[in-house]
Amino acid sequence: MIVKTRFAPSPTGNLHIGGARTALFNYLFAKKNKGIFVLRIEDTDIERSKEIYVEDILNGLKWLGIEWDEGPYFQKERMEIYRDYAYRLLSNGYAYRCYCTPEEVEEKRRVALKEGKKPSYDRTCRDRKDHPEGRPYAIRFKAPLSGEVIFDDMIRGRITFSCDELDDLVILRSDNTPTYNFTVVVDDASMGITHIIRGDDHINNTPRQILIYRALDLEIPQFAHVPLIHGKDRTRLSKRHGATSLLEYRDEGFMPEALMNYLARLGWAYGDQEVFSKEELIDKFDLSHVGKSPSIFDMDKLLWLNGHYIKTLPEDVVAERLKPFLAMKGITIDDEVERKVPLVLKPLKERAKTLKEMADMALFFFQDDFPYDIKAKDKFLTPGNLGILDSFLKGFEALTSLNETEQKRLIERIMGEFNKKAVDVIQPIRVALSGKDISPGIFEVITILGRDAVIKRIKRAIDEIRA
């Protein structure tokens, strides 16, 4: 049997972290088992479904590195299939026409609730024999009146539901539109899905769906309910917890490798291992090591992983991804910038946790007229340091070579001249060259900037002090 999994989001919102992880687990499980991963868009809710969300979901998955083998299928295009199946159930006696109006149903619900009973549909039309002409009707599923539905969840183990908790749910509304629990079953069955890996918010739907599988005489797939991802307040992740779309992480300078790695390890573990490539995940992923309790999204750990990937991914890959962020900061990507980016990357990849942050740190390499950090300027670009800068400028202009040994010799000479420690000499120079009191090593900075820029910036700093 060939394994087939699916990710079936509703385009009523962006692809968020939780959805992305569900998609990832389905993808990994399929790939691990040499199976097929299907993408299906559940857009039957025409009111709330939006094309921009479809785009967001597709682009989010692509960016993360999840490719689907089939689809995307759209439920909107499959309406006829659902109606066929609904009438099939009607004709074989597993469903019935319900003529109760929504108002009547609502009223019954209210009464039941008031009497302290369960607010489920009272099955008025279940055994109705007449078929009033011209009156609209919904089609309801005829749920068993007694017994239990039992299934073995691949993550939770055996789960049991008593049938008297299940009412006769509508499968086709009076306006001829199918309902969620019905379309899912029809789609999963007709697409040959063998393993349904989804959020555990669907556990309660599972017994109803199993009953429909049975009524339709379809093979019941394996279920695996993954715990949800919670925010810091331990409730279901939603808009108020920050990023609503996976693509926002891309725009904040996260690497897809980091996000995939993080998402996989959130709720799943493989011994003590923390870092996984996509290939490794496919090789090692398994449902039996997925935890049962909800996990909380931890930005700090994501940042750490992102920093790790910035450090370890091939430099040309990181450089390529950094450029858009530089452009966003107003840097024109010309030949000079192209040449410098790989040089700049070396010292910065040890320091930056995101590409956005790296672009910020890289900015001064590309512009001579950067603004000074106020605190750094007040502290180091002082009249007292004028001598140091002046001496450095003179010495630097006289250098015949820019190699590090020469630079060191110069700094040491100035240290002797003013009887200062290295830090006291270097900090003013650092601020003069970068505008900040924090930067990569001063010799790296000087080497990357080159002779002209260094001279220009030292002169500018001297002018700044004198002004």
Place this chain on the structure above:
RNA sequence: GGUCCCAUCGUCUAGUGGCCUAGGACGCUGGCCUCUCACGCCGGAAACGCGAGUUCGAACCUCGCUGGGACCA
């Protein structure tokens, strides 16, 4: 409120009756390295929700309680 699910450091987790005086990672923290900041390295604090039971022995099995979550209303 009903149903279902869950429960190890702040967080992600390892752990499936003796290997656990509970391991790793992020974060926090002390130190080393050092021209600043990082990186890296060495160290530290930090958890089995509670109560019964089963057992020679329980983080691991059973029950209850408590707490949390999801769904439905």
